[in-house]
Amino acid sequence: xxxxxxxxxxxxxxxxxxxxxxxxxxxxxxxxxxxxxxxxxxxxxxxxxxxxxxxxxxxxxxxxxxxxxxxxxxxxxxxxxxxxxxxxxxxxxxxxxxxxxxxxxxxxxxxxxxxxxxxxxxxxxxxxxxxxxxxxxxxxxxxxxxxxxxxxxxxxxxxxxxxxxxxxxxxxxxxxxxxxxxxxxxxxxxxxxxxxxxxxxxxxxxxxxxxxxxxxxxxxxxxxxxxxxxxxxxxxxxxxxxxxx
Numbered sequence: 001x002x003x004x005x006x007x008x009x010x011x012x013x014x015x016x017x018x019x020x021x022x023x024x025x026x027x028x029x030x031x032x033x034x035x036x037x038x039x040x041x042x043x044x045x046x047x048x049x050x051x052x053x054x055x056x057x058x059x060x061x062x063x064x065x066x067x068x069x070x071x072x073x074x075x076x077x078x079x080x081x082x083x084x085x086x087x088x089x090x091x092x093x094x095x096x097x098x099x100x101x102x103x104x105x106x107x108x109x110x111x112x113x114x115x116x117x118x119x120x121x122x123x124x125x126x127x128x129x130x131x132x133x134x135x136x137x138x139x140x141x142x143x144x145x146x147x148x149x150x151x152x153x154x155x156x157x158x159x160x161x162x163x164x165x166x167x168x169x170x171x172x173x174x175x176x177x178x179x180x181x182x183x184x185x186x187x188x189x190x191x192x193x194x195x196x197x198x199x200x201x202x203x204x205x206x207x208x209x210x211x212x213x214x215x216x217x218x219x220x221x222x223x224x225x226x227x228x229x230x231x232x233x234x235x236x237x238x239x240x241x242x243x244x245x
Contacts, residue, residue, distance in 0.1 A: 002063050006030050007076065009118055010055045011101045013037075023051050023070065024101060025059065026118060031111040032104040035061060037070040054080040054093055054122055082126040092132035093125050094236040095223075096139050102230050103147050113146050134207055137219045138199040140226055145200065149229045151222075153197035156180055164193060168221060170228045192217040 008025040011032075016022050021037045037051055050057055050073045060072035083093045100118045104111050121139040125132060144150055152174030154163040165175045169185040175193060176185060191214040198206040199218070227233050 003060065003071070004030070004063070005058070005060050007115075008033075008057055008059050009097075009100075009115065009122070010051055010053050010057065011097045012053060013051065021051070022067065026100055026104055026111070026115055027059075028112060028115045031107060032101065033061075033068060035059075035068045035070045036064070050075045050078075052080045053097060054083050054126075056119065056122070077123070077126075079122045079126040083122070086128075086132075089125055089128070089132045091236070092136040093122065095136055095234060096121050096125075098234050098236045099140055099143055099226060102232075102234070103143055107147075110146055114143060117142055117146065130204060130208060131215065133215055133219050134199065134210075137196075137215075137222050138202070138207070140222050141196065141200045144226060144229065147229075150200065151175075151196070151225055153193055153200060164190065166190070168193065170221075170225050186221070188217055188221060189214060192221070196222070 006027040006029050008027040010023060011026055012024040013021045016036065019038070022034055023037050024032065024034050026032050051070070055075065056077040056079065058074040058076055059070055062069045062071050083089045096118065100114060104114050107114070117139065121135055124130060124135050129135070141151070151157070154175060155161060156163065156165055156175060156177040157169070157173035158176055158180035161177045161179075163175055163177075165177050166187055167176050167178070167181045167185040168174060168188050169176045169182050172180070172182060172185075176182070191211060195207060195210045195214045195218045223237055227237070
């Protein structure tokens with residue numbers, strides 16, 4: 001069939017011509033797709049505001065030769081306004097959607113789980129359920145796990161020796177024992193490694209009580225770990241570095 005319908009999250013948009021946009025969507029059933037939204041930049045557009053980043057939509061689409069066309073949009077959740085109202089929320093959410101875009105760009109399966117995970121993270125952001133940095137780190141850990149890149153936060157990533165261990169190696173895949181510790185491995189605080197494990201398992205009772213140093217160190221580790229596996233730097237992290245020197 002030429003036309004189809006799906007629930008989707010808007011990841012990114014960019015201009016096309018005088019009045020159109022190309023929109024990158026993560027859909028519930030069709031993975032990541034790029035579509036043309038015609039006329040959405042005109043003031044008379046009926047659904048221009050519904051296809052901004054962080055929005056959740058019910059989309060009607062028409063298949064095309066290169067790009068599909070967005071023909072109808074019903075808003076499900078407008079998380080953009082709540083997220084944009086707070087700069088720290090906006091920065092964290094930007095990292096989240098860029099991570100989602102990178103992890104699902106070439107994925108052929110598992111994208112439904114990635115969609116649900118992203119939906120939950122944006123909902124938590126908009127409702128301010130937890131510290132935005134913690135939500136970002138928790139989302140990234142779980143998204144990496146779904147992609148098959150979960151870091152080891154307790155047992156040795158190399159030999160499997162039971163932890164806890166005091167070192168963390170990004171190339172080796174997480175915590176490492178003394179015998180397997182490679183040159184250049186970091187030595188995070190024990191609370192930092194514990195926090196990573198709790199965020200990966202969804203233990204928010206512990207995570208919400210963590211000290212700021214553990215939160216910051218955990219975020220730094222996972223940002224580096226993510227970019228190592230993606231083999232490229234996330235543009236949104238550059239923005240954060242400039243905002244928080």
